[in-house]
Amino acid sequence: MLTFVVRRLAGGAVLLFVISLLSYLLLSIPDNDVGRQLLGQSADQAAVDAKNAALGLDRPVLVQYADWLSHAVRGDLGASWFTSEDVTQAIANRLPVTVSLMVGVTLVTAAVSFLLGVWAGVRRGAVDRFVQVLGVAGYALPGFLVTLVLVLVFAVKLDWFPAIGYTPFAESPGGWLSTITLPVASLSIASVAGVSQQVRGAVIDVLRQDYVRTLRARGLSAPRIVFKHVLRNASAPALVLLGMQFVGLLGGAVLVEQIFGLPGIGGMTVTYTSRGDIPVVMALVMLTVVGVVLINLVTDVLIGWLNPKARRP
Template structure:
């Protein structure tokens, strides 16, 4: 198991390096005169050139990347070109918002998908058809439309939750829960729709296996067969889909944070990308990549624990 984890970590580090290089290369392709953007259209040409030289933009892209990488590996992502704020400090201040959203959506998705998928696979008939219909509807509805409907119904009409804003967990746990509930619900609907269908299909496949029939013939209680054998063997495909959903959720978080006014890294990404602020964008790319790699590592470890054959795959 240790070798399995070490291999996954090594692959993650290599992937981070590749992502950072390709991201920096792609961000440097647009011919953006940062000095002119910072100093204004009326600034003298020599001042613009001096500003670009100060930012290191007069060097080759490879030299700029090497300088960025040498600082990034030490945790120094520099300062924003446009605001002068420390990049890492700005992201750390916003990261708890997005992490709260992602963790909440992942937990809700895992629990509800397991319940709905197993319920549909075991009961079949009308229950199965109902879950499939709900899954199709939940997956087909656009994310922004779901978020707007939730805001109008539960925040504007009923007044149960605030429509926008965020309260930190350290300030007020109840306030944090009230401000994060609707965004989690908006992101969870499509995720539950997708993962629950995978759970349903996996459980049905396992229930058809010969060893399950053997266990039934020996008189084992159905609940014991389901929880000790069926769910464990059906969990691996569902965990894989859940990990893939997490990547999609990061993209959906950008939209949801805009709608609900959450000061997370999704909102920050939109703001600084439109400015072309490479230090901030690169730091956001790396933070996002680390989150995805860590989640996939956790999923791989869980799958390796559930299925030892996956450790040597």
């Protein structure tokens, strides 16, 4: 298992380097006169050139990247060009909001999807058709429409949850739960639709295997067969999809954070990317890549635990 983990981490380190280089090159392609944006259109050209030089933008792009990388590996992500805010601190202030959403959605998706998928795969018939209809509906409904309906019903009409705003967990656990419930619900619907169908299909395939018939012939109870044997072998495809959806939640978080007024990194990414603030954008890109690597590692470890053959190169 240790070799398996080390191999995945080594691959992640290479991926991190390649994406950081490509991202820096792509961000440097647009002809953004950062000095002019900072000083204003009426600023003297000499002052603009001096500002760009102070930021190191007069150097070749590869030299700029090497300088950024040398600081990044030491944990120094620099400061925003536009706000002078420390990048690490800026992200740390907003990261808990987005992490709360992503972890909440993942937990809800895993619990509901496995429940519905196993229920449909075992019972079949009307239950199976009902779960499939739910899956199609979850995919078909636009995310923004689902979010607006949830706000109108549960925040405006029933007043069960706040429509906007965020309460940190340390300040009030109850307030924190109240402020993330609707955002988590809005993001979970499409995720549950996809993962539950994957679980359903995997459970049906495993139930058709010869060893399941053998277990039944030996007199094992249906719950024991399902939860000890079938679910273990049917979980791998669903875990892969769940990990992919966790990463994809960053895109959905941008819309949800804006609708609910949440100070997460989704809105931060849009704002600073439009400005061309390379130190902040690079930090956000690296954070995303590290998240992808860690999620894939956790997924691979879980699959390797469920199926030892998956750990073989």
